[in-house]
Amino acid sequence: MKIELKDRTTPVYLQVREQIETHIRDKTVTSGESLPSPSALARQLSVDTGEIQRAYYELERLGLVTKHTGKDFLGKPKVDYRVT
Numbered sequence: 001m002k003i004e005l006k007d008r009t010t011p012v013y014l015q016v017r018e019q020i021e022t023h024i025r026d027k028t029v030t031s032g033e034s035l036p037s038p039s040a041l042a043r044q045l046s047v048d049t050g051e052i053q054r055a056y057y058e059l060e061r062l063g064l065v066t067k068h069t070g071k072d073f074l075g076k077p078k079v080d081y082r083v084t
Helices: 012-025 038-045 048-060
Strands: 066-071 077-083
Touching: 012 038, 012 077, 038 048, 048 066, 048 077
Parallel strands: none
Antiparallel strands: 066 077
8 A cells, every 4th residue: 555645735644544545445455454553654654653643543433444452472552453
C-alpha cells in the first residue's frame, strides 16, 4: 500500500485517511490485512505519529479497520490495525 503526502495545505491525517480509505474501497487492501503500524508509517512519511493515529482512529470509527491489542514476543503491548 502506497501512501503519499501531496498537499501541504490539507492536514496530514486527512490525506492518510483518504488514501487508505481509497485503497480499502478499491480492494487494493484486502479484509483481514494488517496496516503498517502508526509509528512505522509516520517514520516513512516523516510526520508525527499522532497524525497517523488520528487517521487510523477515524478509519476505525468509519468501520473500515479494527484495532487489535495483543503482546509482542517480549510481552510488551502491541496494537495492530486490520482491515475489516
